[in-house]
Amino acid sequence: xxxxxxxxxxxxxxxxxxxxxxxxKDLRTYFxxxxxxxxxxxxxxxxxxxxxxxxxxxxxxxxxxxxxLSVMQLIPIxxxxxxxxxxxxxGKNLLELTGAEMRKIRGNEIAMIFxxxxxxxxxxxxxxxxxxxxxxxxQGLSKLAARDRAIEMLSKVGIPSxxxxxxxxxxxxxxxxxxxxxxxxxxSCGPSLLIADEPSTALDVxxxxxxxxxxxxxxEDTGMSVLLIxxxxxxxxxxxxxxxxxxxxxxxxxxxxxxxxxRPRHPYTIGLFRSLPDLAAPGQRLPTIPxxxxxxxxxxxxxxxxTRCSIATDLCARSEPPLAKxxxxxxxxxxxxxxxxxxxxx
Numbered sequence: 001x002x003x004x005x006x007x008x009x010x011x012x013x014x015x016x017x018x019x020x021x022x023x024x025k026d027l028r029t030y031f032x033x034x035x036x037x038x039x040x041x042x043x044x045x046x047x048x049x050x051x052x053x054x055x056x057x058x059x060x061x062x063x064x065x066x067x068x069l070s071v072m073q074l075i076p077i078x079x080x081x082x083x084x085x086x087x088x089x090x091g092k093n094l095l096e097l098t099g100a101e102m103r104k105i106r107g108n109e110i111a112m113i114f115x116x117x118x119x120x121x122x123x124x125x126x127x128x129x130x131x132x133x134x135x136x137x138x139q140g141l142s143k144l145a146a147r148d149r150a151i152e153m154l155s156k157v158g159i160p161s162x163x164x165x166x167x168x169x170x171x172x173x174x175x176x177x178x179x180x181x182x183x184x185x186x187x188s189c190g191p192s193l194l195i196a197d198e199p200s201t202a203l204d205v206x207x208x209x210x211x212x213x214x215x216x217x218x219x220e221d222t223g224m225s226v227l228l229i230x231x232x233x234x235x236x237x238x239x240x241x242x243x244x245x246x247x248x249x250x251x252x253x254x255x256x257x258x259x260x261x262x263r264p265r266h267p268y269t270i271g272l273f274r275s276l277p278d279l280a281a282p283g284q285r286l287p288t289i290p291x292x293x294x295x296x297x298x299x300x301x302x303x304x305x306x307t308r309c310s311i312a313t314d315l316c317a318r319s320e321p322p323l324a325k326x327x328x329x330x331x332x333x334x335x336x337x338x339x340x341x342x343x344x345x346x
Contacts (some may be wrong), residue, residue: 019091021225022048022071022193027085029063029070031296032078038296040066042249043085045323048193053219053226055240055257057233057272061293063249064229065115068195071227072112073102089193108138111186112195113179120182121170127181128154128166131188138189153184157214176207180214187218194219195227200235212239233276237261242332245269248294248304251323256331265326265335267309267343303338311342 029041041063048054056064069075071087073094087094089110094102114120122130131150135141141149147166154162157180170178179199186194196215200208212235219226228239236243236257243260245253245268253266264270271289291308294300302320306312315338326333326340337343 020047020088021050021052021090022227023086023088024067024071025086025088027067027070027087028083029066029075029080030083031080036297039249039299040080040296041070042296042299044246044249044251046244046251046254048225048227050192050225051219051223052241053228053239055236055243056227056229056246057231057236057243058246059231059293061296062246063296064246065197067246068112068197068227068229071195072106072110074106074112104138107134107186107191108189109191110193110195111189111191113182113186113197113199115198121178123170126167126169127173127178128168131166131181131185134185135188149188150184153188154181156187156218157181157184158210159184176210179207179211183211183214183218187222190222191224193225193227195229197229198231199228208235215239233272245272248299249296250304250336252305252336253334254323255329255333259329259331259333265333265340265343266305266337267311267339267346268305270343270346271308303336310346311339313339 025045027041027044028039031038031040044063044067046054056067058064066075070082071094075082082095085095089105094105097105121127128147128150131153132143132146135146135149136143139146139149151162151166154166159165159177159180165173170181173181183199194215199215200211215226216239218224226239228235230236240257242254242256244251245266247268253260253264253269260269261273264273268289271287274287275289277286289308294304294307300307300317302318303309303312303316306316309316319338321336321338323334323336326335
């Protein structure tokens with residue numbers, strides 16, 4: 001037995017014995033407008049264990065961020081509404097909590113790094129004051145102690161001269177430094193779960209690597225779990241233990257990272273991998289997935305990927321495939337496709 005196989009066996013045993021930190025069950029979040037009902041998240045289920053990183057991937061508009069905002073209960077109401085499902089955190093359904101109970105968890109036990117730090121940070125307050133407010137609210141520290149904590153966290157995330165930078169305003173910092181401030185704020189209360197929504201999207205490649213390495217280091221130090229939302233499969237390969245592939249408001253494939261990268265099963269996942277650049281063939285034109293993600297107002301019948309899938313049949317139009325376990329998988333591997341055998345010939 002190889003070292004990789006031994007690790008997979010250990011991971012399976014750990015997942016079988018562990019109580020999930022976060023578990024989504026058939027989550028549905030809809031948006032209501034004059035145009036109709038947008039089913040942005042339409043039956044999403046996945047599990048995240050203590051200390052684990054779950055990567056959530058998919059094209060823009062597939063429901064990744066709305067799922068995360070649903071966990072945080074930051075969906076604007078109206079027009080949005082969580083209409084069904086469960087969000088279990090340590091076995092407790094967050095959707096059954098009062099607003100006051102949820103505020104105690106949000107930012108304290110569950111923290112989130114948003115896509116764009118310039119809009120997430122308040123421009124009229126110093127970055128230090130924004131961290132201080134979070135710490136005072138959730139940890140009950142005095143303002144002086146909270147300021148010391150803010151300086152400590154800025155130092156931990158690699159902000160130079162944190163004693164002076166704590167009094168800077170967001171516009172005085174670079175994009176990379178603002179993202180570090182967001183991480184410092186998210187980590188200031190020692191959360192059990194960090195949701196990172198495209199944490200390096202607007203940054204150059206060097207800064208992206210620094211931010212992702214920083215999150216990994218903080219995770220190793222604290223043992224927190226990370227829900228990493230991204231469209232970058234290279235990032236997933238380096239950081240995630242398991243991956244949920246989303247398309248049109250649903251999870252279409254869920255697997256351990258090694259198995260997903262070695263043998264993707266869903267036609268959509270296969271298409272995503274094919275679109276990655278091949279360093280061995282520079283200049284070669286990249287294959288693309290034809291068409292676009294359908295509007296959440298007008299999903300096609302049956303399988304939602306069928307309008308872009310080369311192996312779709314009448315069955316795909318008539319019946320929506322369930323997310324079912326792959327029989328020959330070596331890990332937890334589920335796929336929603338009627339034609340798994342044909343997909344392997346793509």
